[in-house]
Every structure is written in structure tokens, then in C-alpha cells.
Amino acid sequence: MIVEINGNPLDVELLGGDDPGKPLLIAHHGAPGLGSRREPSAAFGHLSDLFRVLVFDARGSGKSGDVPPFTHEQWAADIDALREWAGAETLVMAGGSYGGFLAMEYTIAHPHRVLALVLRDTAPDHTHEEAATANARASSRIQVDEDKLDRIMAGQIRDNDDFRDCWASILPLYDHEYDPASIQARVDSVDYHYATHNFAFAVNQHHYDVKPGLPSVSCPTLVTVGRSDWITPVECSETIAALIPDAQLVVFEKSGHSPPMEEPERFQQVVRDFLVTRVLDA
Template sequence: MEPIVFIPGLLCTEILFAPQIVAFADRPLLVADHRQHDSIAAIAASILENAQERFALVGLSMGGYIAMEIMRVAPERVSRLALLDTNPRPDTPDQIKRREFLIKLTEKKGFTKIPHLLYPGFVHADLENDEAMKATVVEMANETGAEAFIRQMKAVIGRIDSRPGLPDITCPTLVLVGDGDTLTPPDLSREIHAGIPDSRLAIIEGCGHLATLEAPDAVTAELKRWIGSTSMHSPR
């Protein structure tokens, strides 16, 4: 069966994909480690070293940045692509300033408050006070830790503009986003969808940035459609 490589988002671990790991337990799975390097290119290279020769690729948020880098350097390795709640554009100057502030805050004051500061942006507004979801997000962040967080932030700051490479992606591609995602709003996924020929766009209702955890059934259903398809065309 076709292996699947999952790449989590910033401060996220395999827990991000827990519902999907269960759903696809009948096939070889790899949850990529994106915590050891401070550039998207180096993370992508490490994943390619550890992945099977050919695989389906799922990336959420920062995982999407890495997935788009893999498509640039080794498209022949990827049988199909799913880009979830992500952004094809580089950081804006304001986004870079905020990330640099969070890096300095972590270095000076420690990491303890960081997951709590970031949590509201990770989920739909309706989940802002959901203690169970918050506990999951904080657990993933604490498992990632301060040093890896700083490396991840530097990698995200340094990423390139992925938009020019989108038309070169020819494998079946799913582009998915929560309708309430404030970190990577739906218009960014529409832009990815418009750039990738014959891709499918899925917008999940009542869902924020961490779609795989917030709406696991809907996301898994889309991924099952994706894994079984030869084309992902949907109306533009």
C-alpha cells in the first residue's frame, strides 16, 4: 500500500494527526521530525533521507511549507500531495517581527507561556475556551520544547515564496482549510488551489487552523477521497 508521510505544524507532534493515523493504520506511515534543523530546506532534506522511495505527502501549516519544498526538490518521490491550513507566501515584515519577538521572549523569559499565547490563533473561535483542546496543544508544544521552537521559527522566517512552483505540481493534490482559520485564512488556500492544476479545494466549516484535530471526521473523509483518487479536480 502507498505509504503516507505526515508533516506536523509549528509546535505540533504526531498527536496532530492522531485521528488520521488510526484511519490509515493499514498502510506504512511516517510522522516527520521537523524539530532538528533551522531551515525549511534542511528539514525537507532530512525527511527525504528517512522516507520511503515514493510516498503520499500530507503537510499542515509549517508542514505545508516543508511539503512545498519537497515538491520543489524531489517531486518524483511524491505520489500525491495534501496541503492543509498552509500558506504559499513568505512571511511579511510584520510576521517576521512577531516571530522574532517570540524568539526573544522565549530566550529571556522561558517557554512556559508561549503555548498559551499562541493557542487562540491555533483553533476556531468557538474552541478558544475548550480546555481539552488547549491541553492537547500545550502537550504538543511542551514535547517540542523551547530549543526546537526557536529552530522552527527561524526556519519559517527564512522560507521562500512557494507560489512560483505551484503550477509545476502535477500529482493529485488536496488543498484543505478550516473556514475559521485566522493564521492561514481560506484565501491563501484558494490561492494554492488556483496555482496547482486540477487540485481539489476543501473548506471545512466550523474549523480553525488545526483542522485534523478540530474536525477529524471531515478531514479524514477528504484524505480518504484523496488517497483513493487519480485526479482531484474541483471547480475553481
């Protein structure tokens, strides 16, 4: 459904019914300008028997509107407005990749709202970009197009057709097991918003660093990551888990950037066990 949030239409889906007795879980997708609610729905929709799971296309992504600004502050404000729209005082906050950036920023800004934090393949600051670029260039899987890699990482995409081409050129890097036959369908499934991506990568990332705030996170935290994640390598999640008191780190040995898709049964069990133990039974 389309919901007007802070002056911008967002495409929102609430899984698990409208039972106010169920805790709310909001899951934020990654890849601003590329991502959509399909990703967090696949990762966290299985929890709809226990939680009301709210997934959405963020401002400037998917089927949602493109009203700027595309800042972390605005995206975090949209999360809080969605919480209020759902009628919840508290929530479980989840996010993958760039969505993990926003999940951490929201948790640091609203500690009294967050019952638990679940992160997937994310980073605590922007220094992962250098490692990601090196990993892409060292890949034996593809011959990286240097111009496209540099422009997508720097937020210098020319238009949506260029965004599509640049995305297609690096998509083979993401999975633990490479399936060339799946690439075209994945490229075709995306709604492209190049201006959102450019602002996120050319402006937001240069200032992104939540490390100083992570030691103040007091809610139960689960940090998950794929062993062969090229863009937010394991070391990033290790840093997050080391900075957040009593955080639990789980590495998925047969996954790249998306354990929910590559090891779905184990990922779902790890997340479910964590939330049942640390939230529902606490």
C-alpha cells in the same frame, strides 16, 4: 522508535505494518519546536489500512534530537532519508501548517517521488504573518498580550519557559469553538524547543516563498483549510490551489486551524476519498 537520520535521532512511528505492497505516506507536523507526531497521527493514522503511514517528531521537535541546522533544506533532506529508511521509492506527502511548507518544498524538489500531495491549513509564502497578527489583535475571544504575540511571531523567545507562556497566550485563537478548559492540558502536553522555533520564525520564514514552484507540481493535490483559521487564513489555501494545476480545495466551515480535530469524520472521509480515487484506483 528512535531512528538515526542524517546525524540526528528522530522519534518515528510507522503505522500500518511493514507490508511493502502498501504505498508509503509521510505526514509532517506543524509548529517547529512545538509540534510532534501526535498531530499527523491523529490526522492521517486512519489511513493505515491502505497505506504505511510514517509520522515523526521532526529535528528539533518533540522527543527527537536538537542537532542543527533547523533549515527547510535539512528538514526536506530528513523527509527523503525517512523515505529511504522505509524502503519506498515513492510516497504520498502530507503536511499541516508549517509542515505544509515542507511538504510543498519536498514535492517541488522531488517531483518524481511524490504520488500525491495533501495539505492542511498552510501557506505558500510568509505574507500570511501580517494577516495573522491582525487577526489576533482583532479577536474578541481574548485580549492579546502584544509583547508575547510579537515575540512568538518574530522568533524572539527567550527560553523554554517563555515559549510555554507565549504559546499559552495565543492558543485560544486556534479553534473554531473556544474551550477554555482544554487550554492548560494542551499547554502541558508539549515538548518545548525554543531554539528551533526561533530559527524557523526569525530566519526561515523571511525567505519562504514556494509560489514560483507550485505550477510545476504535477501530482494530484488536495488542499484543506478551516474557515476560521486565524494564522493561515483561507486566502492562503486558495492561492495554493489556484497555482497547482487541477488542485482540489476543500474548506471546512466549522473548523479553525485544525479540521482533523474539529471535523474529524468529514476530514477523514475527504482525504480517504481523494487518495483512493487519485492514487489507489488511478
